[in-house]
Amino acid sequence: MSSTSINEIVGQTFLDLANALETGKFGKRIKIGVTNIGSEHGPMNSVRGAEEISLKNPNIEVIVIGEKTDTKLQTIEADCYDLSHKIMEDMIKSGELDACVTMHYNFPIGVSTVGRVVSPANGKQIYIATTTGTSDTDRTSAMFKNAVYGIIAAKSCGLKEPTVGILNLDSARAVERGLGDLSKGGYKINFGSSQRADGGTVLRGNDLITGSTDVVVCDSLTGNILIKLFSSFMTGGSYESLGAAYGPGIGFGYKMPVFIISRASGASVIANAIQYAYEYISGNYATVLDAEEKSAKSAGYDKILEGLKPKAVSTSKPAVMPDKEVVTAEISGIEVMDLDAAAELLMTNGIYAEAGMGCTGPIILVNDTNKEKAKGILQKGKFIS
Secondary structure, eight states: OOHHHHHHHHHHHHHHHHHHHHHSOOSOOEEEEEEOSSOTTOHHHHHHHHHHHHHHOTTEEEEEEESOOSOSSOEEEOSSHHHHHHHHHHHHHHTSOSEEEESSOOOOTTEEEEEEEEOTTTOOEEEEEEEEEESOSSHHHHHHHHHHHHHHHHHHTTOSSOEEEEESSTTHHHHHHHHHHHHHTTOOOEEOOOSSTTOOSEEOHHHHHHTOSSEEEOOHHHHHHHHHHHHHTTTTTSSBOSSOTTEEEEOTTOOOOEEEOOTTBOHHHHHHHHHHHHHHHHTTHHHHHHHHHHHHHHTTHHHHHHTTSOOOOOSSOOSSOOOOOOOOEEEEOOOGGGHHHHHHHHHHTTOOEEEEEETTEEEEEEOGGGHHHHHHHHHHTTSOO
16 A cells, blocks of 8 residues: 555544534544525525535535535535536545535436435335336336335344335236246345235335335336425425435446435525435445346346346237127236237237226236236246236
């Protein structure tokens, strides 16, 4: 080790010791940037949030990037989004910042953000996976990835075995099957359960209120709406006052810890977003990210992704179609995009079937006498688990 490196280590040690003696808290001080350009509540809004969390957590050092304001916090001036983001990225890459909280930031395809909110029923923290960005151009594949991203965020913030549930949306059943296959392949997923009477990994709206699982899997557009509802329902919608905003951009191989807030985020949300960033960095997110990627890939992650594409409906018809029957037996768990292909598969195998929509989602209807046989055919065809 060079004398320069030794001097840097000694110098940092003395700085950490001085900070501990001053604040009474021992541990590495995390440097987090916050940009203050573009807020609907003015540049001081972000600064107030930064000042609030600085007082609550002395192990956080906040650096403001953007407009000059009346604050004792270190400020690096910038006059537009692009410049503030350039400064923030350069400081993260150089190690001058550990993370940054900002708005209007564009992530590459494959990266999306995991937000954090508080369930109204019991004050439990919930990770919404995901809330901005695009994990994949195919919705089902995106939600499958989002589940893993949500686990990464939760584990980085100290939850060793976060429970996972999938919001009852189009693609939920296909994602449930994909995650089940990933779990069988060796990637550990602690599936949670709906608090409704019929339980299950697929969550209803009630489960968002009660915080039935630690991680809620959905697509980014739905997650974005959820964050806005959770954050602003107490203020009439114009001011986001609850939760920790839209979270860090996560994707395999992506090591730029940028946390997203919105133009409507209030000072308290910005303070919570900075605290979220502190926990994420303190939990060594990069190590967690690499470990989860390695585990998921070894469990068949890539192959499962390939199999999540909607199944094509055959253009050829069976020589003899089964006669129409009374269909009262429901088979659920089929993705809405696969309904026609599933019904056709059964018809090709001599079972009359109809596609429908039940109260919990898409269903296939068959005669009671054919239900078990039909389920076996659909399982073999990978339409249900």
